Structures are given as C-alpha cells and as structure tokens.
Amino acid sequence: MIRLDVRSAQGAYPVLVDAGARRLLPGLLQELGLADRKVAVITDEMVQKTAFARELVDALAKVGRGVFELAFPAGDAHKNLGTAVQIYHGLLRHGFRRGDVILAVGGGVVGDLAGFVAATYMRGVPYVQVPTTLLAHDSAIGGKVGVNLEEGKNLVGAFYPPRAVLFDTEALSTLDSRQWSNGMAEVIKHAIIADIILFDQLETNPVAGLGDPAEFVDVLARAMRVKVDVVNQDERETGLRQVLNVGHTVGHAVEQYSGYSLGHGEAVAIGLVVEAIIAARRGCLPEVDAARIAAVLARHALPTRPPYPDVDAVLRLIEVDKKHTHDGWTFALPAAIGRVEICKVQPDEVRQAYEEAREGHHP
Numbered sequence: 068m069i070r071l072d073v074r075s076a077q078g079a080y081p082v083l084v085d086a087g088a089r090r091l092l093p094g095l096l097q098e099l100g101l102a103d104r105k106v107a108v109i110t111d112e113m114v115q116k117t118a119f120a121r122e123l124v125d126a127l128a129k130v131g132r133g134v135f136e137l138a139f140p141a142g143d144a145h146k147n148l149g150t151a152v153q154i155y156h157g158l159l160r161h162g163f164r165r166g167d168v169i170l171a172v173g174g175g176v177v178g179d180l181a182g183f184v185a186a187t188y189m190r191g192v193p194y195v196q197v198p199t200t201l202l203a204h205d206s207a208i209g210g211k212v213g214v215n216l217e218e219g220k221n222l223v224g225a226f227y228p229p230r231a232v233l234f235d236t237e238a239l240s241t242l243d244s245r246q247w248s249n250g251m252a253e254v255i256k257h258a259i260i261a262d263i264i265l266f267d268q269l270e271t272n273p274v275a276g277l278g279d280p281a282e283f284v285d286v287l288a289r290a291m292r293v294k295v296d297v298v299n300q301d302e303r304e305t306g307l308r309q310v311l312n313v314g315h316t317v318g319h320a321v322e323q324y325s326g327y328s329l330g331h332g333e334a335v336a337i338g339l340v341v342e343a344i345i346a347a348r349r350g351c352l353p354e355v356d357a358a359r360i361a362a363v364l365a366r367h368a369l370p371t372r373p374p375y376p377d378v379d380a381v382l383r384l385i386e387v388d389k390k391h392t393h394d395g396w397t398f399a400l401p402a403a404i405g406r407v408e409i410c411k412v413q414p415d416e417v418r419q420a421y422e423e424a425r426e427g428h429h430p
C-alpha cells in the first residue's frame with residue numbers, strides 16, 4: 068500500500084493506492100467519521116456495470132450502509148450542468164442530507180462531476196474519490212472539480228478537496244487499450260513536469276497495459292507524487308500549479324473542437340506536441356527534447372498530429388483558457404524533460420507550431 072498525503076486549506080486528505088484497495092472502503096469511511104451516513108455512489112452507466120463497481124456497492128450494503136446509486140451516460144459530453152442538476156434531484160429523492168457522503172466511482176468525468184455536485188449540493192457535502200481509469204490518477208487528486216460549458220472545458224467549477232482518494236489498481240483490468248493510452252498521456256505529462264527517471268523508463272519500456280496490478284502501484288505512485296507535490300505547494304493555482312496544465316492550452320481546444328470524439332488524454336498528447344514545438348521554436352526547449360516528447364507519446368499509441376485543419380477555430384477556442392490574463396495568452400511550456408515554465412505566448416507562435424505538428428515536422 069502506498070499512502071500520499073495532500074495538504075488543503077479545507078482539510079488534508081490521504082491518497083491510498085494498492086491492488087485490492089477497494090476492500091478498505093468500509094473501514095476508511097468509518098475512520099473518516101462517515102459511519103452511519105447514507106452513501107450515494109455517483110458513477111457512469113459503463114462503470115456501473117463493471118464487477119468492480121458491483122463489488123464495491125455490495126460490500127457497503129453487506130456492512131449495513133444505506134447505499135444508493137446515481138448513474139449518468141458515460142463521456143465528457145455529459146460533464147455539464149444539466150447532468151449535475153439531474154444528480155441534485157436524485158440526491159433529494161433519496162433524502163440525501165448534508166452529513167451524508169458521496170462516492171465518486173469512475174474516471175475523470177465522474178470525479179469532476181461528482182466532486183462538483185459535492186461542492187455545491189446544500190453548499191457542500193463530503194465526498195471520496197474512487198478512480199477507475201488510469202487517467203483518474205490525475206483527476207482524483209487536487210480538488211479541481213467542475214463541468215464544461217458549450218464554450219469550453221471546465222469553465223465552471225471549484226477547488227473542493229475530497230475526504231480521501233482510494234485507488235485500487237485492480238479496477239484498471241477492464242480498461243480497453245484506448246483508455247489505457249489516454250491515461251498514459253497524463254502519466255507522461257507528470258514525467259515531463261518533474262520525473263526524469265520515469266520519463267526515461269517510459270521511453271525504454273512503454274507501458275502498454277496493466278500487467279500485474281500490484282507491480283503497477285509503483286509506476287502509478289510516481290506519477291501521483293508529482294501531482295501531490297505541486298498541489299501541496301499551490302492548491303488554488305496562484306502560480307506553480309499552472310505547470311500541471313502543460314499540453315492543456317492547446318489540448319482543451321482540440322478536445323472541445325472534436326466534440327469529445329478525442330479523449331482527454333489524446334487531446335493532451337496533441338497539445339504536448341504543439342506546445343513542445345512552440346517552446347523549441349523560441350529556444351526554451353532543446354529540439355532533441357521536443358522530439359523525445361513526441362516519440363514517447365507515439366510509443367504509447369497516442370496521436371501526435373492535430374487532425375483538424377481549421378487552425379483559426381482552434382485559436383478561437385484557446386482564447387477562453389482560464390490561465391490567460393489581460394497581458395495575453397499564458398501557456399505552461401516544457402523547458403526540459405523534468406521542467407515546465409509559465410510563459411506568455413503570441414497567437415502566431417501557436418498557429419505556426421500547430422501547422423508544423425499537422426505536417427508531422429516534429430523537431
């Protein structure tokens with residue numbers, strides 16, 4: 068079992084990672100002082116059917132917990148205010164009160180949406196993150212919760228930390244290869260931010276699937292440690308935390324442009340390549356490192372060329388990014404393998420790098 072501790076102005080919380088960690092859930096709720104409360108399992112309709120989710124709910128029911136489920140259709144297209152409202156009504160139908168607890172069982176979409184509901188229902192109720200995708204090693208930590216608007220990703224939300232994160236690597240055994248690659252994009256991102264050893268490992272031995280869930284705990288924990296270290300220094304993204312957004316300024320725009328036919332990780336992979344080219348062209352990132360970034364993503368079956376020719380449409384979507392200021396566009400750009408810097412970027416630099424990436428001219 069690996070335990071990481073996250074600091075938060077609203078209360079510190081543990082991140083527990085292990086193969087079989089789901090079995091700790093009833094005891095964990097007890098330890099958190101959430102015994103004898105109703106448990107609302109918020110999930111999506113795909114995850115709801117998995118043996119993992121069934122076992123989790125049954126285990127809670129067996130120990131006498133009042134447990135009910137609210138499931139919405141899977142996918143980022145449903146991470147919106149309409150779905151949140153349906154969940155609020157569902158909670159009310161079940162007589163869910165302030166002291167009761169929400170369990171977010173699913174990938175990043177479930178985590179962001181259930182966390183947002185937890186932050187806002189009756190002005191805030193406790194919740195626990197139970198991630199079930201590889202990508203959610205990122206989303207379950209740090210308390211960024213929210214929903215998309217038609218204009219862009221995550222434009223409405225809050226910083227609202229969970230009471231705990233319980234990551235059972237066995238949950239990942241049912242992920243298909245596309246979801247696996249999606250998750251690897253954020254693992255690679257964490258390596259680019261602050262873990263050269265992990266980056267080297269992924270270059271030499273790409274991780275194509277779960278393998279032994281007990282052994283995978285170590286790889287996962289390396290990536291999670293990068294996230295925890297950053298969040299512990301800057302919970303509310305006043306500065307440093309922006310590094311976690313590397314690849315996302317362009318990534319969110321292409322994800323939105325695709326109407327969510329691109330997965331979040333796939334979009335971030337494209338964003339990482341374009342942003343690495345921007346950094347290389349302005350002399351902030353050695354060309355060889357930009358090439359390594361594109362290569363390691365490709366080795367994990369991730370796209371590296373933006374599929375959409377309409378660069379102006381993508382630039383318009385970049386305009387709503389939350390990092391920008393009155394001084395212009397703000398990007399988190401890779402400066403080396405293991406280091407990301409916050410920079411002001413001109414739209415023309417993005418246009419040029421996007422076109423280069425489309426042509427496959429990685430430095």
Ligand SMILES: NC(=O)c1ccc[n+]([C@@H]2O[C@H](COP(=O)([O-])OP(=O)(O)OC[C@H]3O[C@@H](n4cnc5c(N)ncnc54)[C@H](O)[C@@H]3O)[C@@H](O)[C@H]2O)c1
Pocket residue numbers: 111112113114117119141142143146173174175176177179199200201202203205206207208209210211212220221238239240241242243246249253330331332
């Ligand atoms: N809050 C944050 O800090 C943060 C960080 C990263 C990403 N995100 C958000 O996370 C979202 C992407 O997360 P995601 O990639 O996990 O997407 P997702 O939650 O949509 O899950 C992807 C797909 O996998 C399925 N799935 C989930 N668990 C499964 C399992 N164990 N077995 C089989 N199928 C399973 C889901 O039903 C879904 O179809 C985006 O909305 C992104 O913005 C948030």
Ligand SMILES: O=C(O)C(=O)C[C@@H](O)[C@H](O)[C@H](O)COP(=O)(O)O
Pocket residue numbers: 205209211220221253304308311312315389
């Ligand atoms: O936790 C963070 O901070 C991140 O930037 C992690 C990202 O992987 C994640 O996609 C996050 O939701 C992006 O946040 P946003 O504020 O740019 O929407």
Ligand SMILES: [Zn+2]
Pocket residue numbers: 205253315331335
């Ligand atoms: Zn992300």
